[in-house]
Amino acid sequence: MHTEHTIETSAERQNRHKAMEAIAVLNSLKEDFKSPIRSMGYFYDLFEKVYCHHQPLHEGKAKIGTMCIQIPSEIIYALDAVPIRLCNGFYTDDEIGGDLLPQKSCPLVKATVGWFASDNFSDKPDITFSPTTCDQKTKAGAIIESFGHTVIDVGFPRTKESEESCHYWRESVKSFAVKLSKFQGKKLTRSNLESAIKKVGYAQSLYHKLTEFRKNKAVPILGVDMFLVTNAFFFDKIDEWISAVEKLVSELEQRANDGVNVAGKASPRIVYTGSPPIFPNYKIPLIIEQSDAIIVADETCSSNRMFNDMVAVDEWNLYDMIDSVSDKYLKACTCPIFTQNDDRIRRIIQLVRSYNGDGVIYQAFAGCQVYEMEQRSVLAAMEREGIPILYIESDYSPSQHGQLTTRVEAFIESLKNRKRMKK
Amino acid sequence: MRYFVGIDIGSTAIKISVTDENKNLVGHKISASGSMFYKYAQEALAELLKELGIDEREVVYTVATGYGRKLFKEADENISEITANAIGAQQAAKSYGNIKTIINIGGQDSKAISLDAEGNVVNFAMNDRCAAGTGKFLDVVAMNLEIGVDELSAYHFKSVGTPLSISSTCAVFAESEIIGLLGNNHSVEDIVSGVHYSIAKRIVKLVKRVGVKENVYFDGGPALNDGLVNAIENELGHKIFVPEYPQITTSYGAAVLACDAFLSESAS
Numbered sequence: 001m002h003t004e005h006t007i008e009t010s011a012e013r014q015n016r017h018k019a020m021e022a023i024a025v026l027n028s029l030k031e032d033f034k035s036p037i038r039s040m041g042y043f044y045d046l047f048e049k050v051y052c053h054h055q056p057l058h059e060g061k062a063k064i065g066t067m068c069i070q071i072p073s074e075i076i077y078a079l080d081a082v083p084i085r086l087c088n089g090f091y092t093d094d095e096i097g098g099d100l101l102p103q104k105s106c107p108l109v110k111a112t113v114g115w116f117a118s119d120n121f122s123d124k125p126d127i128t129f130s131p132t133t134c135d136q137k138t139k140a141g142a143i144i145e146s147f148g149h150t151v152i153d154v155g156f157p158r159t160k161e162s163e164e165s166c167h168y169w170r171e172s173v174k175s176f177a178v179k180l181s182k183f184q185g186k187k188l189t190r191s192n193l194e195s196a197i198k199k200v201g202y203a204q205s206l207y208h209k210l211t212e213f214r215k216n217k218a219v220p221i222l223g224v225d226m227f228l229v230t231n232a233f234f235f236d237k238i239d240e241w242i243s244a245v246e247k248l249v250s251e252l253e254q255r256a257n258d259g260v261n262v263a264g265k266a267s268p269r270i271v272y273t274g275s276p277p278i279f280p281n282y283k284i285p286l287i288i289e290q291s292d293a294i295i296v297a298d299e300t301c302s303s304n305r306m307f308n309d310m311v312a313v314d315e316w317n318l319y320d321m322i323d324s325v326s327d328k329y330l331k332a333c334t335c336p337i338f339t340q341n342d343d344r345i346r347r348i349i350q351l352v353r354s355y356n357g358d359g360v361i362y363q364a365f366a367g368c369q370v371y372e373m374e375q376r377s378v379l380a381a382m383e384r385e386g387i388p389i390l391y392i393e394s395d396y397s398p399s400q401h402g403q404l405t406t407r408v409e410a411f412i413e414s415l416k417n418r419k420r421m422k423k
Numbered sequence: 424m425r426y427f428v429g430i431d432i433g434s435t436a437i438k439i440s441v442t443d444e445n446k447n448l449v450g451h452k453i454s455a456s457g458s459m460f461y462k463y464a465q466e467a468l469a470e471l472l473k474e475l476g477i478d479e480r481e482v483v484y485t486v487a488t489g490y491g492r493k494l495f496k497e498a499d500e501n502i503s504e505i506t507a508n509a510i511g512a513q514q515a516a517k518s519y520g521n522i523k524t525i526i527n528i529g530g531q532d533s534k535a536i537s538l539d540a541e542g543n544v545v546n547f548a549m550n551d552r553c554a555a556g557t558g559k560f561l562d563v564v565a566m567n568l569e570i571g572v573d574e575l576s577a578y579h580f581k582s583v584g585t586p587l588s589i590s591s592t593c594a595v596f597a598e599s600e601i602i603g604l605l606g607n608n609h610s611v612e613d614i615v616s617g618v619h620y621s622i623a624k625r626i627v628k629l630v631k632r633v634g635v636k637e638n639v640y641f642d643g644g645p646a647l648n649d650g651l652v653n654a655i656e657n658e659l660g661h662k663i664f665v666p667e668y669p670q671i672t673t674s675y676g677a678a679v680l681a682c683d684a685f686l687s688e689s690a691s
């Protein structure tokens with residue numbers, strides 16, 4: 001018999017949708033693969049806590065939203081606030097944002113806008129800084145502001161070779177530091193910035209330790225697990241992240257000694273590049289690793305690009321430190337928004353060489369213009385180098401799963417054949 | 424007495440409704456379509472009339488509907504199940520309010536119908552692919568979980584974890600997904616609520632194609648499943664009305680139409 005039910009509010013519905021997306025991916029990570037890693041439990045629990053149970057992590061702390069990778073987290077930590085990176089991987093939010101942006105927009109940007117439109121956060125940023133990187137993110141900042149949230153633009157140059165752009169960016173970062181310091185009512189000092197740089201640097205060094213193990217013939221950690229670990233850095237408490245990764249490093253050390261391999265004997269080794277896989281949009285990485293290949297390295301801004309390059313300080317005085325921090329976010333960046341981007345191609349080739357990659361998979365989000373445009377030069381470069389590459393365009397919708405799987409499987413099989421022929 | 428019969432021959436079941444001259448439902452019957460629609464429909468009608476103590480000659484007008492309607496040659500008229508569903512819903516929900524949107528989930532298809540203020544069909548949408556997310560699908564799910572279809576609702580409300588989404592609503596692929604989930608010791612409750620939400624999301628997408636206007640009416644066999652009702656309400660964000668006998672709305676609509684047709688014929 002039909003009874004009266006309480007009906008979810010739209011926020012409850014959105015939370016349930018996100019929980020359902022999240023749990024499906026977490027279950028896949030936990031259950032679909034052999035030799036699970038014990039210390040990954042911290043990360044599985046963290047994502048479940050935040051995205052299935054919507055529990056806040058940073059109550060009582062100032063939370064600083066960042067719209068892109070370029071906002072220096074060193075300065076945020078130095079001023080005793082928490083950076084929350086707002087790049088969003090949820091299809092639920094993408095659908096909400098889809099009503100507000102042109103249809104062919106990037107799903108990541110739509111998801112971020114949808115997140116603010118629904119104003120449903122477990123850790124809502126108090127203020128957001130938006131670097132003027134790609135067109136869509138730049139414009140999204142203004143849309144988010146129209147919802148009544150404070151968004152401050154941080155000018156970012158589209159070229160990185162010239163002295164002028166280096167100078168422009170250093171000034172932008174200084175002005176960001178001044179604004180944030182005012183907002184926080186706290187001074188940026190030599191000592192608080194130095195310790196923040198060292199802490200973030202230490203987190204980066206742990207990441208480097210993790211990636212070293214992936215050079216081994218027997219790979220002790222899945223690419224999807226690595227994406228989860230780096231993704232946690234978007235929002236986790238940095239000290240807890242550090243201690244969880246320390247445990248992970250020592251477990252991987254043990255696994256490397258024991259020769260544990262999460263992949264198969266003939267699994268092709270993949271270098272992943274393109275639009276960032278952000279939880280729970282691990283669609284393509286999951287398909288790759290469920291199709292008997294292993295991601296050994298990546299060139300994406302949700303992972304490698306976030307950790308690869310360290311801040312190089314000459315003199316530990318305040319202004320030198322700020323400039324060094326700025327330079328890390330400009331010179332080392334391989335984002336396709338730049339006019340020329342040979343650095344990115346060099347980085348991919350270098351990753352293929354040093355991680356002994358068999359092929360590259362390049363995903364562009366449909367609607368992410370710069371990645372779509374740059375595929376041409378990357379594909380041509382890979383062809384010159386004799387590196388097989390598969391280019392895939394996809395979005396956050398779960399609908400084309402079957403077709404994508406077929407394409408990825410065929411590519412992986414061709415890599416296996418190639419390997420066999422070489423022998 | 425004069426009686427009117429509406430007979431809805433669907434893919435899974437034959438539904439018969441009998442009304443009096445005031446369009447009140449006097450009796451109904453639901454039986455399996457099986458392999459011989461025509462024969463079973465005749466038998467079911469004869470049985471129902473016998474149960475109700477109605478002589479065959481008292482039945483003055485019969486309307487057939489449903490996708491097997493053309494096989495029932497004794498009918499005075501036949502109409503599409505869309506029209507019959509709209510008429511039946513309006514009449515069945517009379518005391519509740521004006522129905523503007525109908526969600527119907529049948530044995531092997533699902534539809535959304537949008538009505539104007541007079542109860543005329545202005546738009547409708549049907550599922551375009553196979554039996555995804557229909558009654559048949561629920562049968563397969565219940566079978567895989569080794570529970571009865573009528574138990575699904577109770578399991579749904581007992582779910583305390585996150586509903587586990589089934590990415591495939593194809594009955595064949597979903598079967599392997601469910602077996603996978605069971606193999607990993609996930610709770611049957613969370614699987615059931617996940618299945619309900621997967622169907623609900625799909626049907627709400629369909630409804631949005633025709634536009635959601637209140638009041639919303641939900642019928643077809645799966646509307647007996649209160650867990651599914653709740654899932655659709657949550658996806659839609661508002662209440663839906665489920666009639667007392669959700670399976671027979673369409674046949675009831677056909678009977679109401681039979682009554683109208685007879686009265687207008689005898690008036691002219």
